[in-house]
Amino acid sequence: MDTVERQHYWLPVPSRTGFQWHRHAFRGKHWDGRPADTSVCGKPCAMAKPSELDWFQAPTCPDCTELLITEQSGTGSAEQPDTASTEQPDTGSPEGER
Ligand SMILES: [Zn+2]
Secondary structure (H helix, E strand, O other): OOOOOOOEEEEEEEOOOOOOEEEEEEEOOOOOOOOEEEOOOOOEEEOOOOOHHHHHHOOEOHHHHHHHHHHHHHOOOOOOOOOOOOOOOOOOOOOOOO
16 A cells, blocks of 8 residues: 655756756656656656766756645655754853852
8 A cells, every 4th residue: 555655866857858957856766767657747758877977967846846845845744843953052150150
């Protein structure tokens, strides 16, 4: 029984024109070499092994980013409380100073 796939990976893929590359997120642990897949933002993408330059030049898809963030914050988080702050009241503690 599959639960919702939480893991995702990023891969630069060319757009249909082939001129513009974008880094989309895909479901799964890592790219397994498949020739095409649908990105998190719902775009069917032709996939190919990206070069280092592709990684460098391809901007991250904002839609994928938004969706992943929404997923993370939308489902009742079991790990992080809403007010996760590591602030430490460090002001005026009389302790130690006399
Ligand atoms: Zn995308």
